[in-house]
Amino acid sequence: MRVLIVGCGYVGLPLGAELVKQGHEVIGVRRTQDAEAELKAAGIQPLVADITKPEDLAKLPAPFDWVVNAVSSSKGGVEEYRQVYLNGTRNLIEWLTPTPPKKFVYTSSTSVYGRTDGSLVKETSPTEPASETGKVLVAAEKLLLGAVADGKFSAVLLRVAGIYGPGRGHLFLKYLKGEAKMTGKGERLINMIHRDDLIGIIMATLKNGRPGEIYNAVDDEPVAQIHFFRWLSETLGKWMPPFAAEAEAGDHKRGLTNKRVSNRRLKMELGYQFKYPTFRQGYTAEMTRLEREGKLDINLEAR
Numbered sequence: 001m002r003v004l005i006v007g008c009g010y011v012g013l014p015l016g017a018e019l020v021k022q023g024h025e026v027i028g029v030r031r032t033q034d035a036e037a038e039l040k041a042a043g044i045q046p047l048v049a050d051i052t053k054p055e056d057l058a059k060l061p062a063p064f065d066w067v068v069n070a071v072s073s074s075k076g077g078v079e080e081y082r083q084v085y086l087n088g089t090r091n092l093i094e095w096l097t098p099t100p101p102k103k104f105v106y107t108s109s110t111s112v113y114g115r116t117d118g119s120l121v122k123e124t125s126p127t128e129p130a131s132e133t134g135k136v137l138v139a140a141e142k143l144l145l146g147a148v149a150d151g152k153f154s155a156v157l158l159r160v161a162g163i164y165g166p167g168r169g170h171l172f173l174k175y176l177k178g179e180a181k182m183t184g185k186g187e188r189l190i191n192m193i194h195r196d197d198l199i200g201i202i203m204a205t206l207k208n209g210r211p212g213e214i215y216n217a218v219d220d221e222p223v224a225q226i227h228f229f230r231w232l233s234e235t236l237g238k239w240m241p242p243f244a245a246e247a248e249a250g251d252h253k254r255g256l257t258n259k260r261v262s263n264r265r266l267k268m269e270l271g272y273q274f275k276y277p278t279f280r281q282g283y284t285a286e287m288t289r290l291e292r293e294g295k296l297d298i299n300l301e302a303r
């Protein structure tokens, strides 16, 4: 297949490398040439384009059999979100409509579920996020689903949980630095997915995902903050982080939700089998990597 990966970053680049290994022709897009050497080394053809600019997209060598949109706003504010996720998605739809790919996969987010009571959410659950950024993601999803309904496009949506893996993992990295804090009683649930599993899920979706369908990309075990830190603490022999008010922990800015995201549809329909079914396997692999590279420097700070 001729594959276009828009947003060849933390997920897009190794996804492209894997597709190249499987014999596909892969073109990878970013706004800058920063990672050109890395993309080339992975066998990906690097191209520079900004999806917020239709004139950039017009220069890309369409048609493509598969397109993956894994662009990220790099934690920007609402306006950045609107530009990248909403306007960018609209531009991609308009650009691809005359020569539609066989499959288009979009990496949305589980933040579209606004649930705050810790209950189970499925793909059919309401998407009414309180945060403005969450609302932008819902609008981008609607654009894509509308394009599928109009027969323009074979798009499939993945609602991705917090991505972790080599060098990534927000709470884990803060914990290692001694900067993590638990909010409330530490009961808020964290939903995660290892990068390698997300790559496997995107590939399974490209092959077998049903157009117009949504799949939650999350592992088997949403975990309460306190249990996550307890496991880290016992595994690494390091103190539990202190408790803090939401504002102090910095969580208020992100309009945090609390929910248990189900991966049942992913497993039932796509038959996806996880390499790292829970954070325990995934973070054990990451700690082993860090240890091997001499980067797991645990200082048991005084209490």
Ligand SMILES: NC(=O)c1ccc[n+]([C@@H]2O[C@H](COP(=O)([O-])OP(=O)(O)OC[C@H]3O[C@@H](n4cnc5c(N)ncnc54)[C@H](OP(=O)(O)O)[C@@H]3O)[C@@H](O)[C@H]2O)c1
Pocket: 006, 007, 008, 009, 010, 011, 012, 029, 030, 031, 032, 033, 034, 049, 050, 051, 052, 069, 070, 071, 072, 073, 074, 084, 088, 107, 108, 109, 110, 160, 161, 162, 163, 164
């Ligand atoms: N991180 C998470 O926990 C999380 C959770 C849920 C969903 N997601 C979604 O998962 C996907 C993959 O995330 P990631 O962690 O791989 O993101 P990432 O590492 O930030 O990579 C995103 C890539 O997009 C490129 N990019 C940004 N703006 C662009 C634009 N306007 N046009 C073209 N390329 C652009 C960036 O390169 P340049 O800067 O060089 O352009 C970068 O290579 C994203 O869609 C993200 O929203 C992430």
